[in-house]
């Protein structure tokens with residue numbers, strides 16, 4: 226059992242898992258009340274894997290928290306910082322969830338009106354897509370909207386570069402829809418691009434790997450860890466039709482200190498109130514739309530339509546305009562605005578900060 230004697234002894238371990246001076250300043254005092262800070266590192270049904278200043282423990286959310294929660298956003302998620310009360314016997318009780326710096330939310334698969342917090346307090350999302358399958362720019366745009374909305378920085382990794390002759394064309398087409406988001410071609414087999422990936426790793430920085438099943442997320446974690454930390458799909462399943470080898474979300478700490486969140490592939494990524502992420506992802510089109518002569522321009526036959534002009538001039542591709550229209554409805558006109566809370570203000574504050582930091586994702590900066 227762990228003792229509730231403050232974080233002093235375990236400061237180093239907490240910091241290694243991302244506990245920051247800012248968190249210490251804001252919540253350190255609470256620790257005197259018999260509560261301990263901990264990070265949620267995994268989730269298995271009702272129980273959470275937690276990292277405390279003195280090692281890993283199991284925790285549960287008390288009935289009171291479950292009862293009061295109006296949605297999953299009021300419940301612990303992987304990546305959260307929480308305050309726990311150690312119990313004499315059995316799992317620790319999660320007393321409070323500290324405000325999230327970033328929050329990756331999606332509409333729960335198969336549900337209209339329920340959300341799922343995929344990950345919290347993520348610094349960078351590696352959006353991974355395989356070069357050997359048909360590259361779906363539309364899917365990448367969707368992931369970009371959700372990532373930018375989360376407040377985390379996006380980095381796009383095009384995997385399995387060893388299986389294509391020349392990834393340059395694909396990288397170029399992705400860059401065109403990614404608007405300033407870094408795009409790298411990498412291979413877990415040849416090692417191409419992995420030095421660039423390593424530049425993003427930093428002690429205490431949390432990076433989530435996202436993308437369909439089979440793109441090589443778990444293999445990348447293993448490569449970066451330098452050992453077989455995770456099980457990956459059999460080679461014969463590499464056509465993607467195989468089962469999901471990764472069955473739960475978990476944050477792993479690499480020997481050099483970076484924190485990587487591996488997760489099963491998401492078959493569906495529906496938006497949950499993703500207005501800001503949408504605006505950032507389609508900033509090019511958002512600007513053009515404001516130049517239409519009529520404020521309520523339908524972008525069809527109206528005179529002075531800046532969108533039609535941009536399409537004719539080839540400044541915007543028909544496919545991108547299509548995406549804009551399709552995703553706009555989902556991201557903007559079906560918002561679930563129950564979330565007017567402080568958590569939202571906090572997220573927005575961090576989105577702004579990250580925007581300013583976006584140019585400095587490298588080591589030592």
Ligand SMILES: Nc1nc2c(ncn2[C@@H]2O[C@H](COP(=O)(O)OP(=O)(O)O)[C@@H](O)[C@H]2O)c(=O)[nH]1
Nearest residue numbers: 385412413414438439440441442443444457458
């Ligand atoms: N050729 C090639 N195969 C890879 C690469 N990365 C992963 N794979 C294979 O792709 C399959 C799926 O990898 P896995 O890491 O389990 O994907 P995940 O579902 O995204 O975690 C496995 O058979 C890997 O060996 C790569 O860079 N090149």
Ligand SMILES: [Mg+2]
Nearest residue numbers: 442443470471
């Ligand atoms: Mg996996």
Ligand SMILES: [Zn+2]
Nearest residue numbers: 517522524530
């Ligand atoms: Zn128009």
